[in-house]
Amino acid sequence: xxxxxxxxxxxxxxxxxxxxxxxxxxxxxxxxxxxxxxxxxxxxxxxxxxxxxxxxxxxxxxxxxxxxxxxxxxxxxxxxxxxxxxxxxxxxxxxxxxxxxxxxxxxxxxxxxxxxxxxxxxxxxxxxxxxxxxxxxxxxxxxxxxxxxxxxxxxxxxxxxxxxxxxxxxxxxxxxxxxxxxxxxxxxxxxxxxxxxxxxxxxxxxxxxxxxxxxxxxxxxxxxxxxxxxxxxxxxxxxxxxx
Numbered sequence: 001x002x003x004x005x006x007x008x009x010x011x012x013x014x015x016x017x018x019x020x021x022x023x024x025x026x027x028x029x030x031x032x033x034x035x036x037x038x039x040x041x042x043x044x045x046x047x048x049x050x051x052x053x054x055x056x057x058x059x060x061x062x063x064x065x066x067x068x069x070x071x072x073x074x075x076x077x078x079x080x081x082x083x084x085x086x087x088x089x090x091x092x093x094x095x096x097x098x099x100x101x102x103x104x105x106x107x108x109x110x111x112x113x114x115x116x117x118x119x120x121x122x123x124x125x126x127x128x129x130x131x132x133x134x135x136x137x138x139x140x141x142x143x144x145x146x147x148x149x150x151x152x153x154x155x156x157x158x159x160x161x162x163x164x165x166x167x168x169x170x171x172x173x174x175x176x177x178x179x180x181x182x183x184x185x186x187x188x189x190x191x192x193x194x195x196x197x198x199x200x201x202x203x204x205x206x207x208x209x210x211x212x213x214x215x216x217x218x219x220x221x222x223x224x225x226x227x228x229x230x231x232x233x234x235x236x237x238x239x240x241x242x243x
Contacts, residue, residue, distance in 0.1 A: 001056060001067050002065075004067065004072055008050075008066065009068070009075060009076055012028070012050065015088065018138060025091045026088055026089065026090060027089040027091060027140045027145075028087075028088060028140075029087045030078065030079055030083045030085075030086050030145075030146070032051075032083060032085045033149075034149070034150040034153075035051075035086070037150050038089065038150075038153060041153075043153070044089045044090070045089065046087050046088070046089055047089060047090050048064070048065075049061065049065040049066070049086075050065065050066045050067075050076065050085070050086045050087075051067065051068070051084055051085040052070065052084040055084040073086065095156050097131060098156070100192075102126075102192060102239070103130070103131055103193050104127050104130045104131070104194055104196070105130075105131045105162065105166075105193060105194065105195040106130060106131070106133065106136050106196055107136075107195060107196065107203050107204055108136055108198035108204060109137055109199065110135075110136075110137055110199060111199060112137050112138075112147065113144075113147045113229075114228050115139070116147020116148040116149075116151075117147050117229035119139075119144070119147075119148040119155055120148045120149050120151045121229065121232050121233045121236060122232070123148075123151035123154055124151075124236075125236040125240045128156060129155070129156045129157075130155055130156070130158070131157075131162070131165060132159050132160075133161075133162045133207075134159055134161065139159075162207050163206050163210065166210035167210065169193060171192045171193065172191070172192065172213050173210055173211055174193065174194050174212075174214075174215050175195040175203055175207075175211035176195065176196050176197065176203070176216065176217075177211070177214040178216060180214030180216040181214065182217075183215050184238065186213070186238075188238050188239045189243060191239055194235060194236075196232055196235075199228050217231060
């Protein structure tokens with residue numbers, strides 16, 4: 001079992017920076033549970049794996065890996081408590097957006113925690129495809145990966161110009177707006193495309209013109225709006241119930 005070198009440690013730490021990940025087309029994953037799940041599937045190729053000696057021995061991992069002490073894992077990690085495993089993955093080839101499948105569309109979600117929550121929620125409710133605007137936070141942001149609890153590796157996520165994408169859709173397009181029909185009074189069984197907007201500004205003007213069915217979650221209190229991750233869960237629960 002080879003010990004991690006200082007050079008490799010510094011390289012892994014550099015991948016915490018987005019421009020470095022993009023330059024090398026790599027993904028940085030932290031956490032024992034997510035790393036073990038990735039090792040059991042073939043969609044994402046693990047380029048390098050670092051773990052504590054205990055983690056590597058308990059999981060019988062002996063090839064293409066490096067052992068590291070707690071202090072070394074802390075230096076490589078962005079988490080407050082250093083994980084026992086860190087993996088570097090190669091980005092997979094881009095997939096084609098599928099037609100005739102339930103699709104969640106995200107217009108400029110900025111917070112990686114919100115994005116990860118949305119991905120995890122979509123995975124729970126059986127959504128297999130998410131389409132994002134270019135301004136949306138990066139799907140492989142380490143905080144997004146953590147918040148998604150690994151769901152980011154199970155859902156097909158695409159980035160594209162939303163007006164171009166939406167202009168080709170002939171079916172109804174539902175969008176979350178403060179002025180719309182209650183989701184509980186909507187025929188959710190006919191929903192195929194659902195658009196959620198930016199945390200502060202909602203759905204952008206360029207995208208808004210393609211919304212054919214504005215919908216909302218009715219409330220009784222005085223809060224200005226719902227967190228987008230929570231709103232996503234409510235919409236998807238009703239969408240799922242109608243199927």
